[in-house]
Amino acid sequence: MSTGGREGDGVRTAALAAAALGCFAANSLLCRAALGAARTDPATFTAVRLVSGAVALTALLALGRRRPAGGSWRSALAMFVYAVPFSLAYVRIRAGVGALVLFAFVQATMVGYGVATGARLGLRGWTGAALAIGGLAWLTLPGAGAPDPAGVVLMAVAGIAWGVYSIHGRGAVDPLATTAENFLRAAPLGLLFLAVMARSARADATGLALAAASGAVASGMGYAAWYAVLPALGAARAGTLQLAVPVLAGLGAVGFLGERLTPRLVGAGLAILLGVALSVTQPRRPARGG
Helix, strand or coil, X not given: CCHHHHHHHHHHHHHHHHHHHHHHHHHHHHHHHHHHCXXXXXXXXXXXXXXXXXXXXXXXXXXXXXXCCCCCHHHHHHHHHHHHHHHHHXXXXXXXXXXXXXXXXXXXXXXXXXXXXXXXXXXXXXHHHHHHHHHHHHHHCCCCCCCCHHHHHHHHHHHHHHHHHHHHHCCCCCXXXXXXXXHHHHHHHHHHHHHHCHHHCCECHHHHHHHHHHHHHHHHHHHHHHHHHHHHHHHHHHHHHCCHHHHHHXXXXXXXXXXXXXXXXXXXXXXXXXXHHHHHHCCCEECCCC
């Protein structure tokens, strides 16, 4: 391949990666914008998000004469368990805090699974884990500037569920088709959740538009871009790049939602991100005999 071709591929990879990370951060901003201002309720937001994500991904596959395939009810349930507390949390906590807690628990779940199945973190990895845990403890300590505890717990559950979903999907032959089928399976669960919560359901046009954008653009198109670029990145670089998501969400929350960067959030956030970086970027060797 010519130098020009390699440079073109590099630009395409960088552009797709940036688009995907921006979409992931946008999910927090869109959800908080809709729910923080009471433009809709969590059940309606969740149902519209899952349905619009399923439609967008199915349509994207149809352009290439492909169909959703490879999903499972186990993964769809994990997606649903992620989506519900994600929406419930953003009624209570700000977008910057939520993105940070979500990211921390997604990575903790995946690293924890690796350790449980025989991976070795080593001194660097355990130092990173301790630093991230310390950052979370600092973020949630009672006092001025502390986020709502129930909101933090809900977002932690969402993070664990998404970590489980990510672990289940690591061996997918066609990740985009698998994600589309999982969205199609999760969408009826979202509609069932909305039916159960029908008495508290409410939404204006802006709230519905924000939920649809979260599903079709931030989720559907974000996943499409991420899976397109993932083979070129590799696991280590991909894990490192994801450190940008809570940073982008925090900056976006300040710029678009008028949230304030407190000293506690900045300090705890830096500790969490540095701790996760130490844990996910080091080589993990299987334990002997494993």
